[in-house]
Amino acid sequence: xxxxxxxxxxxxxxxxxxxxxxxxxxxxxxxxxxxxxxxxxxxxxxxxxxxxxxxxxxxxxxxxxxxxxxxxxxxxxxxxxxxxxxxxxxxxxxxxxxxxxxxxxxxxxxxxxxxxxxxxxxxxxxxxxxxxxxxxxxxxxxxxxxxxxxxxxxxxxxxxxxxxxxxxxxxxxxxxxxxxxxxxxxxxxxxxxxxxxxxxxxxxxxxxxxxxxxxxxxxxxxx
Amino acid sequence: xxxxxxxxxxxxxxxxxxxxxxxxxxxxxxxxxxxxxxxxxxxxxxxxxxxxxxxxxxxxxxxxxxxxxxxxxxxxxxxxxxxxxxxxxxxxxxxxxxxxxxxxxxxxxxxxxxxxxxxxxxxxxxxxxxxxxxxxxxxxxxxxxxxxxxxxxxxxxxxxxxxxxxxxxxxxxxxxxxxxxxxxxxxxxxxxxxxxxxxxxxxxxxxxxxxxxxxxxxxxxxx
Numbered sequence: 270x271x272x273x274x275x276x277x278x279x280x281x282x283x284x285x286x287x288x289x290x291x292x293x294x295x296x297x298x299x300x301x302x303x304x305x306x307x308x309x310x311x312x313x314x315x316x317x318x319x320x321x322x323x324x325x326x327x328x329x330x331x332x333x334x335x336x337x338x339x340x341x342x343x344x345x346x347x348x349x350x351x352x353x354x355x356x357x358x359x360x361x362x363x364x365x366x367x368x369x370x371x372x373x374x375x376x377x378x379x380x381x382x383x384x385x386x387x388x389x390x391x392x393x394x395x396x397x398x399x400x401x402x403x404x405x406x407x408x409x410x411x412x413x414x415x416x417x418x419x420x421x422x423x424x425x426x427x428x429x430x431x432x433x434x435x436x437x438x439x440x441x442x443x444x445x446x447x448x449x450x451x452x453x454x455x456x457x458x459x460x461x462x463x464x465x466x467x468x469x470x471x472x473x474x475x476x477x478x479x480x481x482x483x484x485x486x487x488x489x490x491x492x
Numbered sequence: 493x494x495x496x497x498x499x500x501x502x503x504x505x506x507x508x509x510x511x512x513x514x515x516x517x518x519x520x521x522x523x524x525x526x527x528x529x530x531x532x533x534x535x536x537x538x539x540x541x542x543x544x545x546x547x548x549x550x551x552x553x554x555x556x557x558x559x560x561x562x563x564x565x566x567x568x569x570x571x572x573x574x575x576x577x578x579x580x581x582x583x584x585x586x587x588x589x590x591x592x593x594x595x596x597x598x599x600x601x602x603x604x605x606x607x608x609x610x611x612x613x614x615x616x617x618x619x620x621x622x623x624x625x626x627x628x629x630x631x632x633x634x635x636x637x638x639x640x641x642x643x644x645x646x647x648x649x650x651x652x653x654x655x656x657x658x659x660x661x662x663x664x665x666x667x668x669x670x671x672x673x674x675x676x677x678x679x680x681x682x683x684x685x686x687x688x689x690x691x692x693x694x695x696x697x698x699x700x701x702x703x704x705x706x707x708x709x710x711x712x713x714x715x
Contacts, residue, residue, distance in 0.1 A: 281616040284507040327617070357619035393504040394550070396580035397620055453676040 273370045274335040274343065276316075277362035282326040283397030284357065289321045297322070297358060301333075304353045309341050319376035323475070327397075330361070334372035340365070378442065380465040381474045385482075386456060395456050406485035408460065411446055413491060414484035415462060418444035418477060427480075429472040439473070441466050446481065496593045497558040497566065499539075500585035505550040506620030507580065512544045520545070520581060524556075527576045532564050542599035546698070550620075553584070557595035563588070601665065603688040604697045608705075609679060618679050629708035631683065634669055636714060637707035638685060641667035641700055650703075652695040662696070664689050669704065 278301065286294040290302065298316055305314045315336040322328060343363045350360055384399045391401040418441050425437040443465040450458050462481060464474060483489035501524065509517040513525065521539055528537045540557040566586045573583055607622045614624040641664050648660040666688040673681050685704060687697060706712035 279616050281619050283620070355619070356614055356624050357616045359616050391579055393502050393580045393582050394621070396504050396578070397506070398617070401579050 270339055271368075272337050272340045273366045273368060274337070275362070275364055275366045275370060275372075276333040276335055276360050278328060278331045278333050279359045279361055280328050280331075281357040281397060282322055282324070282328070285324065287322055287324045287326065288318055288328075288331075297328075300355065300358060301360075304350060305335070308346055308350045308353055309337060311337050311339070311341070313338050317372055319372050320379055320469075325397075332372055332376055334366070334370065335363075378465055378467050379469065380443070380463060381469075383462045383474075383478045384452075384459050385462075386459040391456070399456060399459055402482055403486070406482070407487065408446070408448070408485060410491065411460075411481050411485040414481045414489075415444050415446040417491070418464065424470060424473055427473045427476040428470040431470065437470065439466055439468065439470070444477075493562055494591075495560050495563045496589045496591060497560070498585070498587055498589045498593060498595075499556040499558055499583050501551060501554045501556050502582045502584055503551050503554075504580040504620060505545055505548050508547065510545055510547045510549065511541055511551075511554075520551075523578065523581060524583075527573060528558070531569055531573045531576055532560060534560050534562070534564070536561050540595055542595050543602055543692075548620075555595055555599055557589070557593065558586075601688055601690050602692065603666070603686060604692075606685045606697075606701045607675075607682050608685075609682040614679070622679060622682055625705055626709070629705075630710065631669070631671070631708060633714065634683075634704050634708040637704045637712075638667050638669040640714070641687065647693060647696055650696045650699040651693040654693065660693065662689055662691065662693070667700075 278297075280297050282297070284295070285297050285300075288297045290296050290299040298318070302314050302316055305316070306312065317334045317336075319332060322331075343365065347360065347363045350363070354360065385402045386395070386399050387402065387404040387406070391399055421438060421440045423437050424439050425431055428435070428437060431437060441464065443463060445464075446460060446462050448458065448460055452459050462478060464477065480489060484491065501520075503520050505520070507518070508520050508523075511520045513519050513522040521541070525537050525539055528539075529535065538559040540559075542555060545551060545554075566588065570583065570586045573586070577583070608625045609618070609622050610625065610627045610629070614622055644661060644663045646660050647662050648654055651658070651660060654660060664687060666686060668687075669683060669685050671681065671683055675682050685701060687700060703712060707714065
């Protein structure tokens with residue numbers, strides 16, 4: 270009998286071509302489904318996430334819906350799953366959900382964080398976690414730019430191939446640039462931009478970050 | 493005129509198939525030589541390291557010998573080189589060496605560090621830096637095992653395809669297991685094994701580490 274599960278997955282996206290399964294390249298979904306097939310012994314394993322992370326993007330707690338053709342004992346299977354997953358993917362929660370469980374409806378908000386540092390300061394050990402950005406940067410202006418995104422706005426200009434009749438208004442609950450001193454990974458300091466909303470359009474977060482950096486580099490002015 | 497240079501290279505080996513250039517796969521040497529060709533404009537770029545790191549192994553300060561067909565201005569070229577290298581490879585030193593400079597003779601010792609933690613405690617963010625080892629481990633026995641390697645010993649059993657007439661004695665200057673609390677990367681604690689010598693045979697360090705872990709797991713007894 271078809272059975273639904275909820276999983277919480279953590280992964281380091283560095284070295285993966287994003288979440289979604291694609292032919293020829295290593296993806297998180299492809300790796301997770303392959304190991305799930307091995308561990309459950311089921312041939313048909315279908316996973317669905319509420320969002321698709323791009324290449325290199327990591328996840329701290331990503332909810333994933335899993336559908337199997339018949340029930341399995343998740344309690345004994347969870348440690349086995351983690352034993353067989355590569356060390357940069359961990360499943361921290363795996364439980365049976367109701368038959369009507371729908372990941373797309375049950376995720377209320379998503380938060381993305383983007384960490385960057387001046388390029389010269391980023392050592393190789395920070396590479397999986399921090400982007401290098403060419404300076405000098407006017408970070409006060411970047412903070413002001415980030416704050417402008419908060420609230421209800423039409424993000425049509427931040428979408429990718431948006432159909433003219435698409436709904437492009439989004440409510441941004443948080444859009445904030447913060448400075449961290451001694452964050453680890455051999456970095457003395459870094460900036461972190463966090464953005465939170467019930468949903469984003471494809472490429473929206475990436476283009477918002479691009480605008481904030483362009484502001485800091487003086488290529489874009491605040492209206 | 494053929495000119496020799498010394499480089500100090502730092503890199504994160506996670507995601508690379510080791511140092512040495514190989515067809516089809518991404519290696520540190522292949523990436524470095526490609527960017528050096530682009531930045532110097534020279535077609536012939538030859539690099540040589542005193543040792544070859546395996547897939548996944550990182551380097552904190554690896555000396556590399558570079559031979560170009562004619563001199564370049566390293567001072568202006570060094571920042572350009574780092575701008576074009578991927579963020580997980582950095583060159584922190586690049587200077588002209590004498591015409592007789594030989595990296596194989598000028599490196600006096602090498603030090604390898606191997607960091608591990610109990611598999612359950614390793615989160616995905618630690619994956620590029622820390623190996624997960626299946627416990628329980630008798631770490632006191634591992635410390636004793638590590639200490640046995642110090643000094644002058646015949647390491648024939650720790651070599652790979654060793655010819656019968658090869659010199660297999662090595663002087664190990666340091667062989668030590670240490671415990672670190674709160675080392676960063678989201679890890680509460682980890683063990684680090686460090687080993688230092690003028691030279692190692694192929695696979696020697698890997699096999700020494702394997703023995704120490706086998707000791708901790710009770711699969712190997714101290715003589």
